[in-house]
Amino acid sequence: MNIPFFDYPSIYKRFEKDFDSIFKDVCSRGAFILQKDLKDFEESLADYLDVSHAFGVADGTNAMLIGFKALGFAEGDEVIISPHTYVATAGALHMAGATPVFADIGDDGLLSASSAKTKITARTRAIMPTQVNGRCADMDSIQIVAKEHGLLVLEDSAQGLGARYKGQSAGTFGPFGTLSFYPAKLIGCFGDGGAVMTNDDEMARKLALWRDHGRDEAGNILSWGTNSRLDNLQAAFLKLRLKHFDEDVSRRRDIARIYHESLNAIECLQLPPPPVEGGSHFDVYQNYEIASERRDDLMEFLKQNGIGTIMQWGGVPVHHFTQLGFGKDKYNDLPKADRFFERCFMLPMHMGLSDEQVDYVIEKILEFHKN
Numbered sequence: 553m554n555i556p557f558f559d560y561p562s563i564y565k566r567f568e569k570d571f572d573s574i575f576k577d578v579c580s581r582g583a584f585i586l587q588k589d590l591k592d593f594e595e596s597l598a599d600y601l602d603v604s605h606a607f608g609v610a611d612g613t614n615a616m617l618i619g620f621k622a623l624g625f626a627e628g629d630e631v632i633i634s635p636h637t638y639v640a641t642a643g644a645l646h647m648a649g650a651t652p653v654f655a656d657i658g659d660d661g662l663l664s665a666s667s668a669k670t671k672i673t674a675r676t677r678a679i680m681p682t683q684v685n686g687r688c689a690d691m692d693s694i695q696i697v698a699k700e701h702g703l704l705v706l707e708d709s710a711q712g713l714g715a716r717y718k719g720q721s722a723g724t725f726g727p728f729g730t731l732s733f734y735p736a737k738l739i740g741c742f743g744d745g746g747a748v749m750t751n752d753d754e755m756a757r758k759l760a761l762w763r764d765h766g767r768d769e770a771g772n773i774l775s776w777g778t779n780s781r782l783d784n785l786q787a788a789f790l791k792l793r794l795k796h797f798d799e800d801v802s803r804r805r806d807i808a809r810i811y812h813e814s815l816n817a818i819e820c821l822q823l824p825p826p827p828v829e830g831g832s833h834f835d836v837y838q839n840y841e842i843a844s845e846r847r848d849d850l851m852e853f854l855k856q857n858g859i860g861t862i863m864q865w866g867g868v869p870v871h872h873f874t875q876l877g878f879g880k881d882k883y884n885d886l887p888k889a890d891r892f893f894e895r896c897f898m899l900p901m902h903m904g905l906s907d908e909q910v911d912y913v914i915e916k917i918l919e920f921h922k923n
């Protein structure tokens with residue numbers, strides 16, 4: 553069997569006919585920029601997340617950048633982030649002129665509120681967990697620390713569409729939240745795409761201006777801005793995917809449950825928590841990231857057996873990037889993140905996976921651990 557880590561063509565093939573007719577429809581209307589399909593998608597997305605405003609933007613990185621700009625972040629402002637994130641979180645802060653500061657992760661792999669607390673300075677403006685792999689951080693603890701110190705709570709929820717904490721959607725906790733529609737994300741488009749959400753009307757006004765050159769709907773320039781618009785065509789495709797997203801989530805949770813039931817007995821494997829009903833976390837399994845002491849051998853064994861796995865972000869945590877002014881010497885106080893990145897990698901987890909393929913992955917992992 554050959555199981556690629558991610559099956560890109562399957563995104564298109566799954567709804568090929570519908571996508572083709574959407575393409576024809578949108579293109580023959582000549583509706584390319586800031587048109588009705590985008591508005592429709594934004595409304596569906598806002599409804600889905602139970603948030604007042606959602607704006608389609610260029611990608612998940614720009615969603616954060618626009619959010620930081622709308623908050624007026626500037627030189628000297630510090631934001632505490634997780635090292636278990638994509639370089640984009642730090643990059644967007646840097647582009648806004650602010651400084652990313654890393655705190656450690658907890659045993660759950662998500663930003664630790666108690667570690668974040670030790671990183672607060674007079675310049676700290678916000679604590680910003682990454683809702684990585686489709687699971688929310690412990691938002692209660694983070695909100696308590698933020699409140700004690702008068703800080704904002706922000707989220708990089710690029711991987712969090714549909715994830716909930718105590719019933720509240722990822723990406724709706726702070727003054728703004730973000731999503732990415734990169735093809736391999738929970739709902740991916742055919743290229744780059746993202747969204748920024750808010751419950752605050754004034755913030756919404758600013759976000760809308762930032763994504764379109766500071767122009768209001770009449771075309772008047774009211775402030776600085778940039779071009780970060782989600783293509784109307786991509787929005788039309790995404791609207792279809794959002795309509796099927798609950799099915800996707802339940803399929804992903806099924807796969808996670810099967811992985812968990814079958815692999816949990818292997819003591820040297822660290823697995824994500826299984827899906828639960830009615831608990832504080834509702835997880836959507838953007839990824840199935842596991843950790844093993846024997847990672848490199850296990851990945852090689854799976855590769856020999858036709859199973860694609862990858863280390864998220866190349867296996868190097870952001871705080872190790874010396875080229876960006878970070879590095880192991882500067883950040884030698886994040887032991888849990890360092891340990892995790894020595895052992896973590898991801899199993900196939902996507903909508904193109906069949907039951908037979910999931911069983912095969914499990915069979916091979918069990919086989920590896922027999923000896």
Ligand SMILES: *Cc1c(COP(=O)(O)O)cnc(C)c1O
Binds near residue numbers: 640682
């Ligand atoms: C994908 C991702 C981003 C960036 O999203 P793009 O749409 O690729 O710009 C940011 N943060 C995290 C955690 C991501 O996984």
